[in-house]
Amino acid sequence: MIILKDKTITDVPGFTSSGIHSGLKKNKKDLCVIFSEVPATSAGVFTKNKVQAAPVVLDIETIKHEKSQAIVVNSGNANACTGEQGLENAKFMAQKTAQCLGIDEKSVLVSSTGIIGVQLPMDKISSGIEKACSSLSVDGGDDSAHAIMTTDSYTKQIAVQFEIDGKDIFIGGIAKGSGMIHPNMGTMLSFITTNISIEKDMLSNMLKDSIEDSYNMISVDGDTSTNDTVIILANGLAGNKAVSKEDDSYHKFKEALDYVNKELSKMIAADGEGATKLIEAHVLNAPSKEEAKLCAKSVITSSLVKAAFFGNNSNWGRILCALGYSGAEIVPDKVAIFFKDDSDSIQIAENGIGIDFDEDKAQKIMKSGHVIITIDLKMGDYSATAWGCDLSYDYIKVNAMYKS
Template identity: 60%
Template sequence: MKLFYDKSLTDVPYFKAIGIHSGLKKKKNDLCVIYSEKACVSAATFTTNKVKASPVLLDMEHIKNDKTFAIVVNSGNANACNGEDGYENALAMAKITAECLNINEEEVLVCSTGVIGVPLPMDIVLPGIKEACSKLSYTGGNEAAKAIMTTDTIEKKVAVEFSIGDKKAIISAMAKGSGMIHPNMGTMLSFIATNINIDKNMLSKALKESVEDSYNMISVDGDTSTNDTVIILANGSLENPIIDQENEAYVSFKKALHTLNIEIAKMIAKDGEGATKLIETKVLNAPSLEDAKISSKAVIKSSLVKAAIFGSDPNWGRIICALGYSSANINPNNVDISFSNSKGSVQTCKNGAALEFDKNFAVQILNEPATTITIDLHDGDFSATAWGCDLTYEYVKINGCYTT
């Protein structure tokens, strides 16, 4: 298995894509189309927010279709909380894409990202979709990745190559996400393409299980978006024997998919709005997997912990406090806490109480662009890892005037 950070969705055979500037934004790419010349099986996970954007509601129906050929995405407008007009506009996006590509509208998935509660200007979007479909290219993956960005500062894309028997398989993904990130499947969108030949049920199983331990283990600001969506398309062009059971090929595929999703999730966490540091929280020896996950996510989403990491303050009291209110089953008297990265490691807490430690060295560790907080609960055999970022002045600046 090998990861590639210079590949895009269009490195997967038979996939075309493009990103264009349609006019939703002043200058930057704001609309993209992803298209497979071969019919795909598809699977997806969606936001658990009760307020779901119109494209999410549409996709929850279209994903049931046996075949999917295309995804159309706009940025700059979430098409959320726009009532019946919002749903009709999402449907119109699917229809015009289908007409341009000579496929059925149910074979198109639609996504939007941007400001909530603003009507989608269809006089811009529909001509934009026509233009994008006319420019689809086998080399358009990078432009497509740019088109889905909102407050993102970097494109998020990665591919993984691995073997299925004697065949070389590939999975490639692109994503966006910087703020309103606390997925439970911010806006967080991820689109994945692969040449694997796999049954729809098995594809869905692999995706949902992977999402639980990747995208659902990140938090930038604790807000679950109205638009969170992860979609995977598999066009079967590898022509491997169909994966319709949990055999060796399925295990290889699932491992590769999860490796890719972890990488994308970390990119999203690192690129949080205004962020300067990536935080990884590892919880060890919890009484259950659920307790491990709850504990790690409570720490990663704590505003006080995030602010302390921004200031390079080894204030471990904020960490044990977050554990205490997390609802996880823990014994405070068993908790050990340490900070570590390439600079080294320092333990600050043992058995729930303070340790003497070199504060200057701890500050040096926290000054680095990535830090791991390791928490040993000494109360079981289960572990979990979550990812997030620091909370900075810039985050408040960005979100204090997001629509103005």
């Protein structure tokens, strides 16, 4: 697999995109359209929050159709908690996009992100969709990545290339997310394009499985959004034999998709509102995969752990505490804990108690931009990884002023 540096969703053959300013925000791009030149096999995964935004409600039904061809996304307004009018507005976005592109309304998926509880200004949305559809370009992927941002400080983009059946397969992805991020799919949006030929049930099952070890293993603040959405479009233009079973082609594509989703997930976690570092919790030797995931997520979501890492405070007791209330079956007296960065590592606890360690070395590791907490449960053969960030003063500043 080749990582395509500085490439994005429109570097996948057969896809164009655009990102424009429609007026939902004062002076930033706020609306995008992603378009496949041919109808594409589609799959989606959506928030588990019982309060679901209008676009999510609409997409859950639309994604059932065999093919999709376009995605229209706005930022600045979540179109959530907006009642029947909000649902009608989401439907209008699909209708307007379909009309502008000359495609079936049922082949258009809709997504929104931003402030909750405010109706969309449909005059701006309508003219914005016209502008975005007329601006589609093979160079438009970066503009799309900017247009879906809210409190993000940078875009999240990735593209990879590999071969199946002697054909070049590409996967590109863009994502947004900085706050209201928590496992169970925060506000987190991800849109993935690929030119592989694959049957819909295969793609759907693969995506659902992939998000369990990627997006559902990240947390910024413990809040699960009303709008979480991951959508993948596979246009089949690679010309490979359609993937219809879990064979070598399936597993090769799945490995690449997992990589894309995990990298986007780490970008989201690292860009948590007010964050100064990416924190990775890696749990080893758990009695089951589920126990490993419970432990990793509990550590990464702990406010006390997150605050300690902001202060570069090697308070390992908070980590052990989070393991204890995770719901996983652990034996505290067996647990070992290590800190690691890109160049060094240090052990700070063994058999559930602290050991002598070099505090200066620990401080140096904790001050790096990417810190890995390795937790050895010594109870089995299973592992899991979760990603999050520290909890800083700036998180409070951002969210104290973000109106709903």
